[in-house]
Amino acid sequence: MPFVNISLARGKSDQYLAAVSQSVHDALVAELNMKPDDNFQLIHQHDPGEMVFNRGFRGGPRSDDWIVFTIDDDLDRGERAKRGFYQTLVRLLEERAGVRPADVFVIMTVVPPENFSFAGGVIGTDVAAAESLEATAKAPGTRDTYTRAEMVYAVTQLFRNRDRGPILPMLRDDVVLTLPTTLPYGGEFTGPAAFDDFFAKIPGGGAVWKSFDTAVDDVLAADDHVIARLTNTAVLKATGRTVVFQNLWLFGVAAGRITTAQLYADTAATTGGSPG
Structure with a gap:
């Protein structure tokens, strides 16, 4: 269950936002084996002065089009899968939205399933268990x-x-x-x-x-x-x-x-x- 927060400069077109949104989702599906319908995102647009960053620290040079992806996931997918995700993400963003790879900043956080509740007050561990057991029932x-x-x-x-x-x-x-x-x-x-x-x-x-x-x-x-x-x-x-x-x-x-x-x-x- 990835939950994606996307932070970027205000003023981008609807087409740009849609391309960014779809790129990160497609990268998650391709590299971290996310379910295609497991798609939850919040897009945060910021005015000048609300995004503070060093233009050259550990990368760059960063431009005013700096974009940050903060992704909470209930599983640690491992270093190899994350390497693939980062590389696929920057490639798709550049191809679809013209985002420079140097402007892409990603933070991935592992959040235990019990810290999720998707709806109805049901704890995330129950949802994950139900899905797993349902899949098992289909393959006795x-x-x-x-x-x-x-x-x-x-x-x-x-x-x-x-x-x-x-x-x-x-x-x-x-x-x-x-x-x-x-x-x-x-x-x-x-x-x-x-x-x-x-x-x-x-x-x-x-x-x-x-x-x-x-x-x-x-x-x-x-x-x-x-x-x-x-x-x-x-x-x-x-x-x-x-x-x-x-x-x-x-x-x-x-x-x-x-x-x-x-x-x-x-x-x-x-x-x-x-x-x-």
Whole structure:
């Protein structure tokens, strides 16, 4: 996700601005493998005296047509790719807009994905994880491991939207699901099918709860686990009583796959006692 700020002297024609804009975008696509529709730019035009620069420091000679590109990206593309980008950029600018290579100044900054939110208050790591998992789903069997960010996204989707799609490919074939034995539906279950069956419906299959709604408080990850803290609002089928209670899910991780899923809960809520 590159975000491009372009700063230049005021007074350029619309055709010049369009050529500059298209040149930097085409260079990003060609050399840094940006998606063609990933195009976000702001063009800043400055009056005389608002652009202060040395005409000959580390380059030049610079003219009044000095132009600055400040590019924020969520990945470090590497030195080789950046060399290619700089060279392609100055070539396209000269060919299309008549910009002298000596007048082209570029600053590239790596901004972590979590520092982006593209729209709707969604953190950039979730967007990147969703895109990556969507691509994987179109080519099943091509991946054996998943990143921490992808697992956080998958766990969040599991509880927030009851969407099992992202997490199921991450499960190891011998994944173990453990529920407190004090729950009516407690026990230990093995395999992705058992995992999928449990999360496909209300916990216990509707025998305990008339309804069961979950809010995700937070999802945290380390190298060997992912933790989801939840607040649940549920209606007991036996009494019709509404209870609000918190619980925690601990997902064990090894070699980029989920190996275990364990529920930690105050089980008094299921009997109509204090939910804790």
